[in-house]
Amino acid sequence: MLVDTHIHLDLKEFKADRQDVIERSFKEGFVRLINVGLNPQSIAASKKLAEDNEQVYFTSGFHPHDVKNITAADWHFLEVAAEHPKAVAVGETGLDFYRNISPRELQISAFRRQLELAKKLNKPVVIHSRDAMADTLKIIREIGLSERGGVMHCFSGNYDDFLACAAQGLHISLGGPLTYRRNDELREIVKKIPLDALLLETDAPYLAPQSKRGRRNEPVFLSEVVALIAELKGLSEADVKRITTTNAEKLFSLGINIPSETIAYPIRNSLYLNITSKCTNSCFFCVRFQKDLLKGYNLFLEHEPTVEEIIRALGDLPSQYKEVVFCGYGEPTVRLDELLEVARYVKERFKKPVRINTNGHFYLLHDKKRLKELQGLIDSLSISFNTADSEQYRKICLPRFEGDVLQSVIEFSKDAKEIIPQVTITALNLPEVDLKAVATLARELKVHFRRRKINEAG
Ligand code: SF4
Numbered sequence: 001m002l003v004d005t006h007i008h009l010d011l012k013e014f015k016a017d018r019q020d021v022i023e024r025s026f027k028e029g030f031v032r033l034i035n036v037g038l039n040p041q042s043i044a045a046s047k048k049l050a051e052d053n054e055q056v057y058f059t060s061g062f063h064p065h066d067v068k069n070i071t072a073a074d075w076h077f078l079e080v081a082a083e084h085p086k087a088v089a090v091g092e093t094g095l096d097f098y099r100n101i102s103p104r105e106l107q108i109s110a111f112r113r114q115l116e117l118a119k120k121l122n123k124p125v126v127i128h129s130r131d132a133m134a135d136t137l138k139i140i141r142e143i144g145l146s147e148r149g150g151v152m153h154c155f156s157g158n159y160d161d162f163l164a165c166a167a168q169g170l171h172i173s174l175g176g177p178l179t180y181r182r183n184d185e186l187r188e189i190v191k192k193i194p195l196d197a198l199l200l201e202t203d204a205p206y207l208a209p210q211s212k213r214g215r216r217n218e219p220v221f222l223s224e225v226v227a228l229i230a231e232l233k234g235l236s237e238a239d240v241k242r243i244t245t246t247n248a249e250k251l252f253s254l255g256i257n258i259p260s261e262t263i264a265y266p267i268r269n270s271l272y273l274n275i276t277s278k279c280t281n282s283c284f285f286c287v288r289f290q291k292d293l294l295k296g297y298n299l300f301l302e303h304e305p306t307v308e309e310i311i312r313a314l315g316d317l318p319s320q321y322k323e324v325v326f327c328g329y330g331e332p333t334v335r336l337d338e339l340l341e342v343a344r345y346v347k348e349r350f351k352k353p354v355r356i357n358t359n360g361h362f363y364l365l366h367d368k369k370r371l372k373e374l375q376g377l378i379d380s381l382s383i384s385f386n387t388a389d390s391e392q393y394r395k396i397c398l399p400r401f402e403g404d405v406l407q408s409v410i411e412f413s414k415d416a417k418e419i420i421p422q423v424t425i426t427a428l429n430l431p432e433v434d435l436k437a438v439a440t441l442a443r444e445l446k447v448h449f450r451r452r453k454i455n456e457a458g
């Protein structure tokens with residue numbers, strides 16, 4: 001599943017084979033294309049494309065290059081088109097102080113007017129900004145966006161620009177330029193930014209990726225960009241496609257069905273199981289307090305799934321999965337009986353390794369004697385220490401239990417190490433956390449240690 005969030009199929013470069021390009025993209029896994037309007041003719045053509053093709057949507061806007069020719073009637077046309085049921089955003093609007101094809105004052109006033117319209121219609125906005133990031137952001141801050149936010153198309157700023165865009169509710173969309181040789185800085189930025197901020201675009205016919213440079217771009221060429229993002233983020237290409245498609249659906253409401261209450265979800269080559277939304281901590285950074293979505297999955301559970309439901313979600317466990325992980329939006333050991341039953345099924349039926357990602361509250365939840373029930377069923381444990389300091393643990397994790405909770409987690413880890421082949425403790429790379437102290441603790445406990453990024457679950 002892929003969405004090209006920014007394409008210009010109405011342009012003359014596609015005159016000869018427009019419909020073929022559309023069909024080809026759908027054959028290659030695209031589920032939606034968003035054709036971006038630039039001027040009155042382009043908006044009209046984009047609207048027509050969306051009306052003729054179920055999976056094509058469009059946006060209504062005036063590109064900064066085109067605003068020099070716009071009349072009052074054109075503005076009326078843009079505004080009416082923006083209310084069309086398949087018009088998913090206002091734009092492409094913004095500032096281009098690189099080419100300055102339209103006078104700057106006109107670009108600024110047209111940009112302001114389109115931002116106002118997006119707010120009025122509660123639609124997202126597609127922004128073009130070239131050599132004008134500071135002015136673009138200043139105007140956005142003054143006027144504000146609708147609650148829907150928007151996208152900085154063909155993002156080419158630095159990391160601070162990204163942070164400033166994110167603070168305004170803007171996604172960033174990436175395409176061919178990410179693959180260009182000189183774009184090392186952009187690739188470094190992509191490594192750092194959260195996945196839920198990312199969208200894919202071609203900007204076709206422009207900006208073909210490196211191996212196709214100089215040729216007319218089209219959606220199927222995006223595979224080169226997907227492969228690169230997967231490499232930069234340490235994910236599979238399927239992960240990148242799913243995550244960016246979910247992001248596009250959330251931003252533009254394209255009618256793509258994102259399954260809800262996901263129980264089993266692959267990330268890279270592990271199959272994760274989401275068996276509860278209950279937890280005995282309330283970590284301030286926990287993703288489940290901020291959003292339903294994790295790496296493109298909706299993990300919010302309306303109910304706690306039964307063993308049968310979990311086993312059904314596992315299906316035949318295709319051979320590409322090298323392990324099954326109990327993780328998800330809560331603490332899996334809260335449901336120890338169900339967890340053990342499913343783990344036993346996985347071991348007997350599929351003979352695959354089983355891991356639990358846990359907060360380590362086992363001894364606070366269950367009789368210590370029950371630890372041995374994990375023996376032979378669980379191959380590895382990843383325990384979130386977060387910190388090596390008991391006071392700080394209380395502040396970061398807000399545990400439900402009284403007393404020295406971290407001490408209990410330490411004790412559990414020590415005992416678990418005796419019966420579980422691989423035990424890893426993790427800590428957060430927060431400035432206030434003493435990572436060295438956690439690493440030292442890991443050495444004392446003779447377990448592995450891993451640093452975890454905040455907001456990067458799974
Ligand atoms: S332990 Fe994990 S699931 Fe529980 S609140 Fe903390 S981050 Fe969330």
Ligand SMILES: [Zn+2]
Pocket residue numbers: 006008036092203
């Ligand atoms: Zn464009």
